[in-house]
Amino acid sequence: MNRASRELGLSRSTVHRLLATLASYSYVEQDPVTRAYRPGPAWGGVARSAPPAEPSAVDEAAPPRRASMVRRGTRPIDELMFEIFRTNDRLLAVGDATVKGLGLTSARWLVLGAVAMSPKPLPVAQIARSMGLSRQAVQRLANEMSGDGLLELRDNPNHRRVRIVVLTGAGMRAYEAALERWRETWTSRMEESLTESEIVETTRRLRRLRRLVRSRMALD
Numbered sequence: 001m002n003r004a005s006r007e008l009g010l011s012r013s014t015v016h017r018l019l020a021t022l023a024s025y026s027y028v029e030q031d032p033v034t035r036a037y038r039p040g041p042a043w044g045g046v047a048r049s050a051p052p053a054e055p056s057a058v059d060e061a062a063p064p065r066r067a068s069m070v071r072r073g074t075r076p077i078d079e080l081m082f083e084i085f086r087t088n089d090r091l092l093a094v095g096d097a098t099v100k101g102l103g104l105t106s107a108r109w110l111v112l113g114a115v116a117m118s119p120k121p122l123p124v125a126q127i128a129r130s131m132g133l134s135r136q137a138v139q140r141l142a143n144e145m146s147g148d149g150l151l152e153l154r155d156n157p158n159h160r161r162v163r164i165v166v167l168t169g170a171g172m173r174a175y176e177a178a179l180e181r182w183r184e185t186w187t188s189r190m191e192e193s194l195t196e197s198e199i200v201e202t203t204r205r206l207r208r209l210r211r212l213v214r215s216r217m218a219l220d
Contacts, residue, residue: 014089047065080209098185099178103148107133111141112150112167112175123156123163150174 002012019037022028025044094104114127122130128138141205142165145151150171153163167175191199 075103094186095182098181102174102177103176103179103213104174108145109178111138111145111165112171112178115167116175118171121154121166123159123162123164123213125162125166127184145171146172167206 002038019028019030023030023037028037028038029040030037092106095109099109101104110131110133111127114131115122118130124142124166125135127133127142128135141151142151146153147170152166152168153168156162156164161193194202
């Protein structure tokens with residue numbers, strides 16, 4: 001598990017959760033003696049159904065430690081997805097650590113940010129769509145933060161059955177404090193390595209990718 005964590009660039013807890021899920025579907029199995037993981041009975045069907053990949057520039061430029069992954073048919077879009085997964089996992093971890101002293105988590109801060117950046121109060125479903133979270137998760141977080149005095153759930157004048165989420169004074173102060181900590185600890189350093197044009201272009205491409213994923217999910 002430690003090796004998988006290093007190779008994938010994900011936290012050990014995330015890898016443990018993923019391996020447990022794969023094991024429940026028999027895609028992997030754990031040796032009872034060595035505790036090492038290996039392909040399970042269901043893995044053969046996945047391997048046989050995977051289409052072969054054409055060599056690409058990514059294949060040539062891949063670091064040695066990931067050569068085995070490339071040989072197994074990884075395509076540029078696969079590499080991109082893996083990098084996004086890794087980055088997301090690391091951002092959530094450092095986000096949790098950054099805002100912990102403020103009584104927040106990355107998920108709580110994300111919801112506060114959605115409400116703070118919106119020009120008008122939003123219902124839970126819209127917050128979930130804009131932040132890429134499930135409606136159930138956002139509802140749970142909104143209820144928790146309402147109890148903590150960070151958010152207020154008000155009646156919606158446009159829909160009697162759907163309430164809207166509003167920041168309280170304490171919620172705005174918590175959001176701004178978290179943003180200030182994040183800038184001091186992380187984004188100021190990132191801005192030293194990335195130009196403004198690189199940041200803008202990366203944001204544009206990620207938004208396009210998010211729209212593609214969302215449209216695909218709507219079709220399914």
